[in-house]
Amino acid sequence: MALRRKPSGAGGEPVLAAAGKDGTSGGGASRRSGQSGGTGKGAARASGAGSGSRGADRGEKSPDAGGGKGAGGGGTSKLAQIRLVYKITRERDPSVLWWTLLGLAVPVVVGVLLGVFVGPIYLWLPIAILLGVVVALNVFSRRVQRTAYAEMEGKPGAAAGVVERMRGDWRLTPAVGVNRHQDVVHRVVCRAGVVLIAEGRGRGPRELLVAEKRRIRKIVGEAPLTDYIVGTGEGEIPLPKLQSTLMRMRRELRKRDVDALERRLRAVSAPALPIPKGPIPRNISRGGRPR
Template sequence: MAKPQEKVSFGQRLKQIGMVFKFTAKQDRWFTPLVAAAVLIPLALTVAAVILWSWIWLPVGILFTLLAVLIVLNLRSNKAMMNAAEGQPGAAAQIMENMRGDWRVTPAVSSTTQMDMVHLVIGRPGVILLAEGNPQRVRGLLGQEKRRLAKVIGSAPLHDYVIGQEEGELPVRKLRTTLLRLPRALSGKDVNALDKRLKALTARPQMPKGAIPKNMRPQGGAFRQSRGR
């Protein structure tokens, strides 16, 4: 479950908005012209309304201008973030953690040393598995996780997706809209109960597949001592 957000001051909020503006402008060449249009068109209409009718249209026009800029910023920044996340390890989990709504995300419940990973998501649509990495390897990980989860999820729906650009895979930029379109099969109480069961199942993380790094191997003396007990 996403952590509760801390209160952000007005100055910090403005700084965040400024960072989003810079990031989006760098990623999206159409962002600056669209923002300019979102400012100029409402202001031009406001000036015309003030000249033709009354000054009362001035605050209304300013509000509409701010609203238009925020709409452009929201739409284009989301698209820019999706494009930037394409191909990055863990991008699917990061997107899910930033989505609005009650999405319980557990990144990398299963993984390999080659950066293949499967993320677990619990929400109103049911249980969702998101796989990132080499398609052949992650399909094996998906199969293992589906068999493991089938023992505890009962009748809850189970959805699985391989994130990627190939046929049969889900592009990361379409992840948000795809999951939001899934039918809501569980109530809030069902989600809480399912979350508790799966937390108990995933409390002990699995060892990544592949060779164990040297810094993770047990010391020889400790191994012999454990055998001697």
């Protein structure tokens, strides 16, 4: 049986066929079916890859759904925190509710009046409500801050607590100087220079400030050195005004200068070696143990 090569039209590959036999042509058909089967397998692989990519897409979307639930839980926790803060503040400041409602009511009333006498009320009323919510939250936060300062005032470390809660680059080293009366000096390194903050009563804070300024004067160099005493006496800064006083200070240093200054001060403020106090023993023989 002779075989001859017959050109194929569509596939572009030659097909073998018998000269006078139909069975061999069936082999060519089977070859075509095998090729189509291979194409089917490739399509199956492509569909599998597509389904895998869709699964990956679903996997990528699932963390977002979890994040949405986490965000909802975070909102609930924030509301719980606000309720707790309000409860604590109202115990110490019973008028906090009325001040907050007043901050909400004043913008709303002004918006209603403007809507009645100037323009359409449907335009002014939403603006007034939003503004009232902002004012009410601001009033509430200020009353909370005022209550917190009243609780902290007079306690050791209150000034350090205020500086720690401030926003910005305020590098605090608490209690660089302490005496037996619990008067303390804190050191703050910032873009305004070095700030020494003393708290206490009587002459103790001033003596600690003088000693600390004398100790770090050569290390600071040309950087600004400022000192404050927190208290209610003459020449002292009340604790509620400490944050605003520090924020108004002039920034004269760059960040790299602040970094270098902080490293020098930390090197000097390293804890001393635990050498026992008292006179040095003199009756020690060089060749053996002390007698």
